[in-house]
Amino acid sequence: DAGITQSPRHKVTETGTPVTLRCHQTENHRYMYWYRQDPGHGLRLIHYSYGVKDTDKGEVSDGYSVSRSKTEDFLLTLESATSSQTSVYFCAISKAGTGSTDTQYFGPGTRLTVL
Amino acid sequence: GQQVMQIPQYQHVQEGEDFTTYCNSSTTLSNIQWYKQRPGGHPVFLIQLVKSGEVKKQKRLTFQFGEAKKNSSLHITATQTTDVGTYFCAAIRSYNTDKLIFGTGTRLQVFP
Numbered sequence: 001d002a003g004i005t006q007s008p009r010h011k012v013t014e015t016g017t018p019v020t021l022r023c024h025q026t027e028n029h030r031y032m033y034w035y036r037q038d039p040g041h042g043l044r045l046i047h048y049s050y051g052v053k054d055t056d057k058g059e060v061s062d063g064y065s066v067s068r069s070k071t072e073d074f075l076l077t078l079e080s081a082t083s084s085q086t087s088v089y090f091c092a093i094s095k096a097g098t099g100s101t102d103t104q105y106f107g108p109g110t111r112l113t114v115l
Numbered sequence: 116g117q118q119v120m121q122i123p124q125y126q127h128v129q130e131g132e133d134f135t136t137y138c139n140s141s142t143t144l145s146n147i148q149w150y151k152q153r154p155g156g157h158p159v160f161l162i163q164l165v166k167s168g169e170v171k172k173q174k175r176l177t178f179q180f181g182e183a184k185k186n187s188s189l190h191i192t193a194t195q196t197t198d199v200g201t202y203f204c205a206a207i208r209s210y211n212t213d214k215l216i217f218g219t220g221t222r223l224q225v226f227p
Contacts, residue, residue: 035217040219041219042121042203042217042219042220043158043203043205045215048214058214059216090157090158103148103160104148104158104160104205104215105160106157106158106159107157108156108157109157
């Protein structure tokens, strides 16, 4: 498995509180992605990064922000968590981006519950 | 919204039976990837198809990309209990090259 860690692995929080999830990679890959996985929806892209300080929105970006100040770290922030953001969050990395037919490697996931 | 449809959503088979999952898009795809996710695990890359009509095999798994590059299939011959998991297709639309669009997945259960 690629060197990807996510923290925390599990979190329970209350509606309205801020939450930050961290993805850390040791592969020096340029691209990093945040997905959420919900039953019946598969994996949906929230945000992705194509370099340090370079990020773009995915298909379900509302309510989420990201930051990438270092190659190895990609942070996902829920400014004010809502119950609809209860989900399993996966980070993924790729060396050269999907446009070059590169593959993605996924982290172990973070299970977030918003009460 | 989701533009890559995957069917069936669930499939229960007896060990030794074959299994097929299908992935369909209304738009032409640049390429398609397949991932497997074991229960409680994370998606793991299986294979990528790029050419129209391409067929690739990995032991008991056969992957196919349609001639029009709008559909794909994964066929498992003689399933085993180790095949249990959810299989996802993931596609890149021809005009959007930085984002993978995942299908909704097919959950396979194999009974011994």
